[in-house]
Amino acid sequence: MTSARDPDADGGDAVRDSAGGGDASDTGRDDAAALDRGEFDFDEPSTDQSFENALAKARDGDRLSVDDAVELLATGTDSDGTDPVRKEAVLELADRRRREEVGDEVTFVANLNNNVTTACNTGCLFCNFKDSAHAFEADSEADHAGFTKTPAESREIVEEALDMGVYEVCSVSGLHPALALNDEHHEILAAHDDPESEVNYKPPERYATDPGTYVEQIQAMSVGGIHVHSMTPEEAYHAARGTDWDYETVYRELADAGLDSAPGTAAEILVDEVRDVICPGKIRTDDWVAAMEGAMAAGLDTTATMMYGHVETVEHRAEHLQVIRDLQDRTGQITEFVPLSFIHQNTPLYRHGVVDSGPSRDEDELVVAVARLFLDNVDHVQASWVKSGDAHGLKLLNCGADDFMGTILSEEITKRAGGEYGEYRSFDDYVEMITAIGRTPVERSTDYRTRRRIDPDDGPHGPRLGPRADGSPMLPERSSGHPPGGESAGADD
Ligand SMILES: C[S@@+](CC[C@H](N)C(=O)[O-])C[C@H]1O[C@@H](n2cnc3c(N)ncnc32)[C@H](O)[C@@H]1O
Ligand SMILES: Nc1c(NC[C@H](O)[C@H](O)[C@H](O)CO)[nH]c(=O)[nH]c1=O
Numbered sequence: 001m002t003s004a005r006d007p008d009a010d011g012g013d014a015v016r017d018s019a020g021g022g023d024a025s026d027t028g029r030d031d032a033a034a035l036d037r038g039e040f041d042f043d044e045p046s047t048d049q050s051f052e053n054a055l056a057k058a059r060d061g062d063r064l065s066v067d068d069a070v071e072l073l074a075t076g077t078d079s080d081g082t083d084p085v086r087k088e089a090v091l092e093l094a095d096r097r098r099r100e101e102v103g104d105e106v107t108f109v110a111n112l113n114n115n116v117t118t119a120c121n122t123g124c125l126f127c128n129f130k131d132s133a134h135a136f137e138a139d140s141e142a143d144h145a146g147f148t149k150t151p152a153e154s155r156e157i158v159e160e161a162l163d164m165g166v167y168e169v170c171s172v173s174g175l176h177p178a179l180a181l182n183d184e185h186h187e188i189l190a191a192h193d194d195p196e197s198e199v200n201y202k203p204p205e206r207y208a209t210d211p212g213t214y215v216e217q218i219q220a221m222s223v224g225g226i227h228v229h230s231m232t233p234e235e236a237y238h239a240a241r242g243t244d245w246d247y248e249t250v251y252r253e254l255a256d257a258g259l260d261s262a263p264g265t266a267a268e269i270l271v272d273e274v275r276d277v278i279c280p281g282k283i284r285t286d287d288w289v290a291a292m293e294g295a296m297a298a299g300l301d302t303t304a305t306m307m308y309g310h311v312e313t314v315e316h317r318a319e320h321l322q323v324i325r326d327l328q329d330r331t332g333q334i335t336e337f338v339p340l341s342f343i344h345q346n347t348p349l350y351r352h353g354v355v356d357s358g359p360s361r362d363e364d365e366l367v368v369a370v371a372r373l374f375l376d377n378v379d380h381v382q383a384s385w386v387k388s389g390d391a392h393g394l395k396l397l398n399c400g401a402d403d404f405m406g407t408i409l410s411e412e413i414t415k416r417a418g419g420e421y422g423e424y425r426s427f428d429d430y431v432e433m434i435t436a437i438g439r440t441p442v443e444r445s446t447d448y449r450t451r452r453r454i455d456p457d458d459g460p461h462g463p464r465l466g467p468r469a470d471g472s473p474m475l476p477e478r479s480s481g482h483p484p485g486g487e488s489a490g491a492d493d
């Protein structure tokens with residue numbers, strides 16, 4: 001079993017210390033300023049394959065190579081830009097493959113997001129979710145628009161959602177310096193000579209709100225039979241920093257506390273030369289894979305993501321897909337692939353002119369389609385109304401995707417980055433949208449093993465798979481796009 005990364009091993013924490021958090025005044029932006037385009041002049045993608053051969057392999061159902069994926073993603077490297085006719089050919093094949101593999105059902109889940117804290121000093125240049133952690137200190141005068149929740153507050157939020165029929169809580173958070181796995185971890189971190197610079201640690205007493213330990217947060221959210229989907233590879237790294245614990249051990253302890261599955265975010269692009277540019281403070285590709293393997297060795301399902309449309313090339317996207325496919329060949333425990341379209345507006349990468357925009361719609365469509373064709377061992381590909389909106393999200397369901405994520409109730413990552421598509425979709429919204437494209441709406445459990453086809457004529461619609469669900473609409477008085485409880489269901493510091 002691979003050990004969690006030694007924090008002193010490769011300068012990662014030194015990067016964290018200098019990277020700072022992400023609000024307008026901190027050093028995260030200065031890092032972006034230092035990145036002139038020339039510093040990551042990635043090679044123009046070229047392959048020994050032709051677009052036509054790659055397409056023929058996809059049509060025949062042959063396993064695709066990285067070169068094949070590059071040709072399909074680029075609609076041929078022999079010319080610049082997207083060729084609309086070639087694009088349609090790729091989308092059509094992917095749509096057909098989706099129908100053969102998973103049929104006409106479109107799934108979604110009754111879930112909520114309960115992110116614990118926005119305090120984070122990792123300094124990822126694509127992220128505006130984070131707030132510089134020093135602003136959360138009890139004696140800080142600095143303003144911040146973020147939040148930290150106590151375990152008791154997390155439990156209350158989850159309890160309320162259970163009453164609405166929700167059965168999954170998805171929780172991803174900033175790497176708050178006071179967050180430790182458990183009490184023993186607090187002791188280990190505090191025993192360092194200079195905990196702040198050596199292991200990115202300050203004791204909870206220094207902060208206005210104590211987030212508790214990771215174990216306490218998971219225990220708090222694990223209530224009433226809800227499925228707890230939490231602890232990304234980056235969070236698992238944080239939960240092991242400064243120790244020699246391996247990822248399996250960390251995830252086993254979290255599973256004992258009530259964790260059911262882990263989100264495969266923090267993946268971004270799983271090619272280190274891209275990570276060096278957009279998230280130098282994050283774990284490297286090998287460590288991300290080790291954390292995912294640790295989660296799966298501990299018996300957890302995972303999802304896998306790719307955040308694309310910033311500085312990377314189509315070749316990087318294809319290499320990323322290869323990392324995921326290899327991992328799934330070894331484990332078989334990745335339930336879905338989630339393409340995350342980069343939202344650029346409020347991010348350091350955009351503010352500093354490193355990128356001009358996120359991906360185009362053509363790119364979104366081709367990423368979904370090539371994911372469907374390349375990842376022959378991952379059953380489900382997700383379309384996201386959070387990232388793409390309803391109309392384009394539905395289009396992605398005709399490009400190879402078969403899942404339309406969840407009700408989520410509140411959303412902070414995309415919203416803070418500048419996303420405009422709201423934070424909630426009701427079951428009625430889902431049924432209307434999915435039937436409008438001639439597909440069958442299906443309520444699913446997080447692991448897709450439990451599914452319920454929904455009769456569109458039998459409305460109004462609500463969840464039935466939740467431990468407290470009786471088919472009533474979750475929030476009858478609200479229209480789509482508006483979250484319950486105003487800005488955020490979270491507590492502020
Ligand atoms: C905000 S982090 C929270 C969890 C934890 N701090 C981590 O990095 O794993 C979760 C994921 O959100 C995604 N994300 C962040 N900013 C984004 C943006 N501007 N556009 C699209 N996805 C974004 C990234 O893929 C990131 O890994
Ligand atoms: N695509 C996004 C998701 N997807 C996660 C799902 O909602 C769900 O938790 C998962 O499919 C496991 O069942 N969540 C977000 O918050 N934002 C997204 O853009």
Ligand SMILES: N[C@@H](Cc1ccc(O)cc1)C(=O)O
Nearest residue numbers: 263264265303338340413414
């Ligand atoms: N919360 C992540 C997305 C996500 C979370 C969990 C998953 O399993 C998949 C994707 C975001 O908004 O970017």
Ligand code: SF4
Nearest residue numbers: 120122123124127174
């Ligand atoms: S992506 Fe995660 S680790 Fe990176 S800055 Fe944002 S919250 Fe922190």
